[in-house]
Amino acid sequence: MAEADAAPLLAVSGLRKCYGSRTALDGVTLAVGRGEFVALLGPNGAGKSTLFQVLSGLFVADAGQVEVAGCDMQRAPVPALARTGIVFQQPTLDLDLTVLANLRFHARLHGLAPAHAQARIDAELARQGLAERAREPARALSGGNRRKVELARALVHEPALLLLDEPTVGLDPAARRHLLEQVHGLCAERGLGVLWATHLVDEAEAADRVVVLHHGRVRYAGPPAGLRAEAGAAALADAFLALTAPAP
Template identity: 65%
Template sequence: MTATQAPLALCCDGVRKSFGGHAALDGVSLGVRRGEFVALLGPNGAGKTTLFQILSGLFVADAGRVTVMGSDMRRDPVSALAQLGIVFQQPAIDLDLPVLANLRFHADLHGLPRAVARQRIERLLDAFGLAGRARAPVRELSGGNRRKVELARALLHEPAVLLLDEPTAGLDPASRAQLVADARRLTAQARAGVLWATHLVQEVEHADRVIVLDRGGVRFDGTPAALRGVAERDSLESAFLALTPPPSDNPARRTVPA
């Protein structure tokens, strides 16, 4: 079964969220299938982080529904969250603990037997090229390697869906490219669906699908090639800019179908 034939692992239907009368999300609907790498592309302030906070159970939507592998985030959050791996925009890892201790702690939180956890940790550290730094405090690692530890931690319990919110923030270009490549390779092997939020167009070139989010609404959902086509642009960057102009240039926001 290909990713496009697989059932939805993550489903977001008509999600709305407002803060002080401002609509941060205005009826967002999207889906991610297992084995599918979906890029959520949007300018700063588009609503990406608010959406991820709802998808990860940190915020409750004002309206709409989120399900993960059929489990409703509002009605059965334990089952839904158990199927998620998450890398937040802000690093969320103990810098003073060694890499190995951070991963073991996460395995314990998910109730993984020690023998299973040991095998998975060894495999993931080897896959990320971090086996030699397993006993080093995270603080001693480069920014790119710290993010690799967070990605390994998110994959440790073999989630159905991986959420990554601006995971390359603060990294140099080489580290960004390496993290994207590692995420694509390892999540494909694990048959996990990926929702990768970014404002960097170069990170979405090889995504299976691109969802453009702007001012709380979905403006496009389709392949990178289709995005270029509907915007009648030669590059993804110019197509993205055409769909997300500044507010003064876009009094009537438009949604472009795939």
């Protein structure tokens, strides 16, 4: 795992988001550095998906600030999102389009020239081992291969920051492990900053840092070993459960 640079790629400060009387995010502050894999751990309903919707520009926060590579998400959303690659929890491929068409559409959205876009698409599909399936409809692919296409799509425009919201949902153990190892590799090879949201504690074991989100608040931010020490637990899963257990 690469050492993160001092200036964060993602800086979130005091983020607040409410739905009527329900507060989904309550003063969330976190950061992701260059080459850093940060695992965002939280039980279902913790606010992870709401946070990702704000980070991806789909929702506007009620308060707080998000900066990507120094670009303010509210004041300069286009350059901020241009530096961001996103894999959402729910599948977002157009299943009736070919793999190639899905990726070309994404490249056009980011303003890539056709020749450059094709070179980037070829490179990312080759990385995923899917070059020979580029002209097949996305519907023909397995769940694991569709996730690979979504990762390739997120990387086509060469982002600095990669956001993944529960990316292994529905994947078998082998596909889950492959995706996790590949993203760790991208941190080391490209200096990519990664925020990986999950409720599966084992996916956070090798993270550079862990952020625990519970009821919309950050309950811990630091290395996995620190979380174990703080909870007095030998296993990360036990530490996470102790921190997010319902009040008696």
